[in-house]
Amino acid sequence: MGLTEWFEFQVPGRVVCSEHSVDSIGTELDKIGANNVLIITDKGVEKAGLVELVENGLESGSAKLSGIFNEVPPNSEIKVVQRCYEMVQSVGADSLVSIGGGSSIDTAKATAILMCEGGNLLDHQSAVYAPSGTLPPHIAVPTTAGTGSESTFASVIADEEQKLKLIFQGPALAPTVALLDPVMTKTLPPHLTASTGMDALSHCIESIHSEMHEPISDGLALHAIRLISNYLPKATKNGDDMEARTYMLIAANMGGIAFANAYVGIVHAMAHAAGGRYGVPHGVANAILLPYGVEYNVKFYPELVLSEYRLVAEALGIDVQGDNDEKASEKLIEYLKNLTLDLGLPAKLSEVGVPQDGLEDVANDAMIDGSMFNNPGEPELEDVLDILKKAY
Ligand SMILES: [Fe+2]
Structure with missing residues (x-):
């Protein structure tokens, strides 16, 4: 197994996990010095009654609810963050609780930047965000088991004018507490x-084949893969299976911490591009592209990935005893x-609204996506186009 010559592993904030842990979110807010809380969420999450659960949980502590910002779209934007920050100022909030998928949590991370720095979000974009002071307390409550954003260091925010996805990145952006409560994912529909x-599985496998992988992130990712292999089919088939919901939240969190350190690769580069161009949902794009990205890496960089893919196969419970690494992959x-x-997801890009004559644009966008640089080797444009054609 290859090892980067030097590595640094950043540990995010505290992780708290139990069924009904949102019931005691007030206690957690007291521990981190929150007084006036702004909830950041979207209307769907609010309509599902999940915000109400958190509001009730606030009564376990002394922090007051200052307001609810429920305008987060599926892919958050600069102007949304600015509006959220205006609300922070108008209600006098000093702390944040984000409830939702990656978009709500990322909106809260970006709002936290403005609560520390003030001004416009665009003024605070740099390779690594170094805060000029202390960021506000932030508890992230995920309502999907996928992005791991509750424990990552990045916030992805679209710049609607430049038609770009901006990434704000830095260890300070990790939420203070990731509150994993399976009750919050119970109503998520099967698809x-x-x-x-x-998406969570893609984070794990991509962090393992990444050029930045190291033993700590490998360990997190491999155990998360074991959990996903066991519990993702169960959680999809029966949303009320709280054991499956809990372990999927844990697995997504572990995958998030793994890829926050080791990063992702060619699969995410293509998924970001397919999402940006044609609105393919992130998890669906990853599900379609993951096997083809693995196949590409096996073909071009076997010396860098084969032994890792064997470990991935074993973690997934595939019987590879007696097989060589090629056969295992x-x-x-x-x-x-x-x-x-088996999970009932589309298996080809042609099924999800990507036009055949759009593949070249997707390939071009993927080539300049930041995730591409952490994939083994140096994928060429023609190779990426070839993968997309195979996945079409
Ligand atoms: Fe992802």
Whole structure:
């Protein structure tokens, strides 16, 4: 197994996990010095009654609810963050609780930047965000088991004018507490449970084949893969299976911490591009592209990935005893294709609104996506186009 010559592993904030842990969110807010809390969420989460659960949980502590910002869209934007910050100022909030998928949590992270720095978000973009002071207390409550954003160091915010996705990145952006409560994911419908779970699996596998992988992130990712293999089909089939919901939240969190350090690769580069161009949901794009990204890496960089893919296959419970590494990775690719189908997800880009004559644009966008740089080797444009054609 290859090892980067030097590595640094950043640990995010505290992780608290139990069924009904939101009931005691007030106690957690007291521990981190929150007084006036702004909840950041979206209307769907609010309508599902999940914000109310958190509001009730606030009564376990002394922090007051200052307001609810419920305008987060599926992909958050600069102007949304600015509006959220205006609300922080108008209600006098000193702390944040984000409830939702990656978009709400990322909106809160970016709002936290403005609470520390003031002004316009665009003024605070740099390779690594170094705060000029202390960021406000922030508890992230995920309502999907996928992005791991509750424990990552990045916030992805679209710049609607430049038509770009901006990434704000830095260890200070990790929420103070990640509150994992399976009650908050219980009502997630099967197709979203499946696609967000495949995003989590993609984080794990991509952090393992990343050029930045190291033993700590590998360990987190491999155990998360074991959990996903066991619990994603169960959580998809029966949303009320609280054991499956809990372990999927934990797995997504572990995958998030793994890729926050080791990063992701070619699969996410293509998924970001397919999402940006044609609105393919992130988890669906990853589910479709993951086996083809693995196949590409096996073909071009076997010396860098084969032994890792064997470990991934074993973690997924695939019987590879007696197989050489090539055979083990063939079985892995087949398994990933079947898993996508078994979960009821689309298996080809042609099924999700990507036009055939749009593949070249997707390939071009993927080539300049930041995730591409952490994939093994140096994928060429023609290779990426070839992968997209195979996945079409
Ligand atoms: Fe992802």
